[in-house]
Amino acid sequence: MKANTHFAFFDEGSKKEIRRATLKAVAIPGYQVPFASREMPIARGWGTGGLQLTLSLIGKQDVLKVIDQGADESVNAVSIKKLVQKTTGIKVTEQTEKADLIQSRHRIPEVPLTKDQILVLQVPMPEPLRAVEAREYMTKRMHSEDDYSGVWLMLFEQIMKYGKTATAADHPVYVNGRYVMAPSPIPRFDNPKMHQSEALILLGAGREKKIYAVPPHTDVASLAFEDYPFQKESFEGIHCHLCGAEGVFMDELVDQETGKTTHQCNDTSFCMEQLNKQQKAEVASVYG
Amino acid sequence: MAIDQIHDLQQVYRKILHSMSRPGTLSSLEKEAKELDYEQPCKKATMLCAMTLLDAEVTFHILAENGRLIERISEYTSAKYAPIEEADFIIILESDSKQAVSQAMQLCKIGNLIDPQLSSTWIIESNRHTETGNLMLSGPGIEHHAHLQTGMPDVFWQSRRSRIKEYPMGIDLIFVDDNLNVACIPRTTSVTETEVE
Numbered sequence: 001m002k003a004n005t006h007f008a009f010f011d012e013g014s015k016k017e018i019r020r021a022t023l024k025a026v027a028i029p030g031y032q033v034p035f036a037s038r039e040m041p042i043a044r045g046w047g048t049g050g051l052q053l054t055l056s057l058i059g060k061q062d063v064l065k066v067i068d069q070g071a072d073e074s075v076n077a078v079s080i081k082k083l084v085q086k087t088t089g090i091k092v093t094e095q096t097e098k099a100d101l102i103q104s105r106h107r108i109p110e111v112p113l114t115k116d117q118i119l120v121l122q123v124p125m126p127e128p129l130r131a132v133e134a135r136e137y138m139t140k141r142m143h144s145e146d147d148y149s150g151v152w153l154m155l156f157e158q159i160m161k162y163g164k165t166a167t168a169a170d171h172p173v174y175v176n177g178r179y180v181m182a183p184s185p186i187p188r189f190d191n192p193k194m195h196q197s198e199a200l201i202l203l204g205a206g207r208e209k210k211i212y213a214v215p216p217h218t219d220v221a222s223l224a225f226e227d228y229p230f231q232k233e234s235f236e237g238i239h240c241h242l243c244g245a246e247g248v249f250m251d252e253l254v255d256q257e258t259g260k261t262t263h264q265c266n267d268t269s270f271c272m273e274q275l276n277k278q279q280k281a282e283v284a285s286v287y288g
Numbered sequence: 289m290a291i292d293q294i295h296d297l298q299q300v301y302r303k304i305l306h307s308m309s310r311p312g313t314l315s316s317l318e319k320e321a322k323e324l325d326y327e328q329p330c331k332k333a334t335m336l337c338a339m340t341l342l343d344a345e346v347t348f349h350i351l352a353e354n355g356r357l358i359e360r361i362s363e364y365t366s367a368k369y370a371p372i373e374e375a376d377f378i379i380i381l382e383s384d385s386k387q388a389v390s391q392a393m394q395l396c397k398i399g400n401l402i403d404p405q406l407s408s409t410w411i412i413e414s415n416r417h418t419e420t421g422n423l424m425l426s427g428p429g430i431e432h433h434a435h436l437q438t439g440m441p442d443v444f445w446q447s448r449r450s451r452i453k454e455y456p457m458g459i460d461l462i463f464v465d466d467n468l469n470v471a472c473i474p475r476t477t478s479v480t481e482t483e484v485e
Contacts, residue, residue, distance in 0.1 A: 006294075007294050012293060012297075013344075013345075015298075016341065016343050016345075017343075019301050019305075019340070019341065020341055021405070022305065023304065023341075023409070023460070024405040024407075024460070026305065026309045026429075027308065027458075027460045027474035027476065028404055028405065028456050028475070028476070029428050029476065031404060031405070031456060034405070056301075057301075057302065057305075059299060059302065140402050140403075141402060144400075176428050178456065179456075196431075200305070200306075200309045213309075215309040215310075215429040216309060216310060217428065217431045218428035218429065
């Protein structure tokens with residue numbers, strides 16, 4: 001721990017400002033609360049919103065987990081983890097169930113979260129209406145008027161063009177029946193995990209200077225039409241080539257030489273846990 | 289030992305956040321209040337909330353004519369005192385009359401449809417809270433129903449209802465009591481009074 005940095009990098013005034021915005025965000029689920037978004041030692045658009053939330057939340061007793069696209073050891077996760085650890089001296093973990101705070105880029109862990117955990121998601125584009133309307137002045141008015149025809153039209157056009165909604169990630173959701181929200185670029189697979197979640201979910205967009213939230217036990221519905229219901233990515237008949245897990249979000253890997261495709265758990269800590277369990281059982285059966 | 293502005297207030301914030309995201313759930317500030325060793329002109333939990341949330345960027349209002357408390361909060365937090373119509377935080381003491389509170393609720397700011405976050409947050413001192421009681425709560429953050437006893441009169445909840453009916457505009461409430469418990473009721477929570485048996 002560096003002795004010359006303030007605890008959790010920020011001055012207390014900055015933390016207070018983020019904390020006030022966070023409480024308002026919790027009180028108005030799905031509404032993007034503007035905040036000052038301080039200059040951070042990493043570039044805007046690289047998780048500064050999530051990082052600022054984490055720094056405003058974290059205390060000496062907390063255990064932190066940081067994930068980048070499901071991986072604990074990817075560059076973005078490691079650099080954020082290091083920054084928080086060096087300025088606070090807190091413990092970090094890779095095991096989802098041992099963490100109090102989980103900062104994530106574009107995934108919600110496979111292991112269900114509990115009421116004592118807080119999930120912080122990094123958001124590059126918090127505005128679900130941005131594709132339809134470039135002006136912030138207008139999108140704020142659309143939100144205030146509950147006018148989401150633009151988003152519906154966007155999904156409709158995708159159906160016309162591709163025969164299905166073609167949002168690969170960041171599929172818009174209705175929060176508490178009032179605000180349409182960008183759930184951050186999590187795969188559609190993770191959208192249902194936001195609905196009636198046990199854990200508080202906070203979303204931070206550093207470059208766009210917005211904080212928003214999904215409180216626990218809040219209705220989150222993915223936008224869909226009656227005749228084109230919402231569909232998660234399907235991994236039927238596919239299992240992880242390392243641990244054999246099924247029914248989790250998979251990465252597709254293509255062997256450059258043979259052209260053969262294999263699949264692997266996207267959540268690396270989940271995969272590791274499965275492997276450890278199998279090894280333990282194997283050892284027990286041989287020596288037990 | 290004096291209160292630690294970094295670590296103790298971080299704990300207070302996390303407890304307020306926990307209670308705000310789970311309306312009706314009590315969080316105890318007992319540990320942090322021990323560090324607040326000065327005699328305060330208000331409940332210790334009130335001062336802890338003020339120290340956690342207020343700074344020079346926001347304004348506050350106190351209903352009662354309590355110069356000592358205004359001075360103390362300004363000294364501790366650098367927040368400015370403002371009239372009820374402008375205040376970001378409104379602090380209600382237990383001694384405030386029902387009438388004055390209801391009146392204040394009609395005057396306080398509730399944000400607008402474009403910027404609903406420009407609303408006032410209330411820090412309310414009341415007698416003992418319990419997680420059982422005549423108030424039935426439902427809404428985001430509550431699985432089915434939650435119960436709460438705050439000691440506020442029915443007319444208070446009626447006034448609140450009149451200010452939150454145009455959701456997302458509204459006010460968010462933080463209740464504190466002598467037992468150093470905090471409970472929150474954000475604008476999304478629907479509160480109904482049930483008959484006490």
